[in-house]
Amino acid sequence: MELALLRALLPLAEERAALNVALHTFTRSYWAQAENKACSVIFNHALNDFTLLLAHLWGGDGRSAIRAARSLYEHLVNYCFVSNDPAAADRYLGHQAVTHQILAKSRKWLGMLDGTEKKKEEHHLNKLGRDSAKLYQDMLAAHSSKFVGDWARLDLYSRARLFDLHGDYDTYRLFSQVTHGSTGGVLGTVRPTGGEVVHRMGPSLELAIMAFPEGVSYFMTLASRIEALNGVNAVELVGALDALLSKWPDYRRACKWVDSQLWPENPPASAMAIMGIFPGGRVRWYLHESALKLIIAAIPPDNSEFLESKAKEQLEASMARGLKWDEEGRPFTVAVPVPVAVRPGAPWLPDNGILMPRARGTGGTGSTVFGTA
Template sequence: MTTSARKSASGDDYGERPYRPLAEVLPESFFEAVNDGIEAAAIGHMDWISASGGADAYITSHACNDLQLLLHQTVGGDGRSAARTARAMYEHAVGIRYLSHSPDAPRRYLDHAVVYAYRLAGVDTSSRLDKRYRTRDQKLRAKLKRQVQTAYDDALNQWTTDFRRRWSGKDLRDMAKTVGMEDDYEAYAVLSGMTHGTAGGLKGTTQRISGSVVHRLGPDLEILPTAFLLGLQWWRSIAEMKPEGNARTQILSTTDDLLGRYTTLYDQARRLDKQTWPTTALDRMRPMVFVWPSGKVKWYVWNPVEDTFRLALEPAQIPVELAQQIQDSKDQAAREVHSDQPIALEIKDIRLELDPSNTSWVPAMPWQKDTRQLRDESRGRNK
């Protein structure tokens, strides 16, 4: 398994760096507690759904499935997915409470199933299927749309067109306020960072190191303990609403056991996360320009890690200072009549576009020997 730690031409880091799976550092007792939690959720799924029925059963089914998913994602070290699952658990906890706060809520929830079906019928994925399946898939979606069309129209007439957007007629924050869970909404919003692709949602997989932003490809171990804790707390709040019985007792007991192991997860995830990050930024791919005695100028991007070059396009606008450096280099090269070697200039504060007509990265040529000193200096800075 790997995470990122390499420079891109734009200056941000990306790439690969080995890391240890979280499962290797968690104690065996943690896995035993996870297994107990998964089994308890299965019991709850069976008992609670058969006992409740209706809208309550649907939300309960969502919650039981997501609890098992959350625990698998936790031991797998998958913080980003765990955050999304914990976020969904908050919606389940709010939704199941809201059912009892409005006489129309259970029916609205169940009626909203036709909105989902109608939308699903309109998503055409048949173009990627082999011909033998394509027509069949198109017919199935057309059939589904015909089957739900009347119910869909009736639902929108009954509950207004806004019903397409949300089954309750309110946004989640208003629902949370109604059921007394508004205080947890900010935590929900934090977990939403990954789902909505915000810059903050990458906090656990980006760091500024040696003046550069390092983008890590791999597990978000920073958000993982938070997602684990919040998801379990919201899961427990759902269990507390259920009637007394074996399922409720087992789920509360196993959930409390897991919550008691939060510090263990927090400690191991943070230790492993710290080991995974590089201590210094790696060499960045650098834009360069070479000036020959003949006056010829060529632009390149240099990868100092591999010591390879790729041809780049001349910038549309060349800064005045750089233009003067190029002219000075031309004058210097012209004076060195006994040399056919170009002068290498490393460019700063400018981005080059790679030449799309030349996609090859080639090893440094002898006439690019000036770059080797730059490479050695850059490696020295990162020791």
């Protein structure tokens, strides 16, 4: 999928190359002129998240791209906020003590380390806790216990309104559905198909399409605000970002084309329970993935005795009509529309070791199919 998308995105190569140069020039200029420490930290966040946004976009990883774009909106608002308010900048920097105090108590996995490694990490965490304790207590004394969860004192929407950035707040809320696991956050990976709901594992190209213009525009706005607030020349970078943004229709078409190749026209075959009856009457249950041609041992369902007796009756009738056991030792198999759980520790095996060729040729679900009533 990624190779197909990269080929489809070749028309954007010139804009991407120009952006890399402009971004490098801008960041060098920024660090040379940076004075506000809080702004510098936020710019570090924004620069890394923008770089990740581009990587996710070129790979079609829409879920990660949405999260990066969402973060860029927060960085944009916060940068403006701490630039405009020295007290807010102090609170922002002071909140690092909260992070350090939480880190100092994070020892859940230390037991997995060997003696020397564990002691070193415990020493590091103990020192981190001690070194940040005074600042932590000072910040709580100055700002109350609410400071632990809220350095800004204003919610994001209120901060955004101060700088006329609240128009994008609904987009931020939309993108938050992915971060928070809301029902609507599965856009691009769940789709009604042929009367059924298909759940797809992999990239959400629909979300990538949404993340592209928003994330790029947030970073472009940040660059413009930095130029206005800090005097860092952003003309080249803004121009490169604007040129990239103009290619969004091309990106959208490329993603739409790749997505159309990924989604099935009909619901894919579900995994099917298979009952195998061996010579002598021994019965084994399996779960069969026909699309992958794999089969695995399964735990018999609750009503297995009834189902097995029905299948054996059917087998006896078939034997009376001339059915023979498979010469290679494979069982007589029956596809049963009941849910079964995979047997713990069982390996996935090629289905031709269990299913007879005629069975695989008729859909790969078994030699016979019957209901459970």
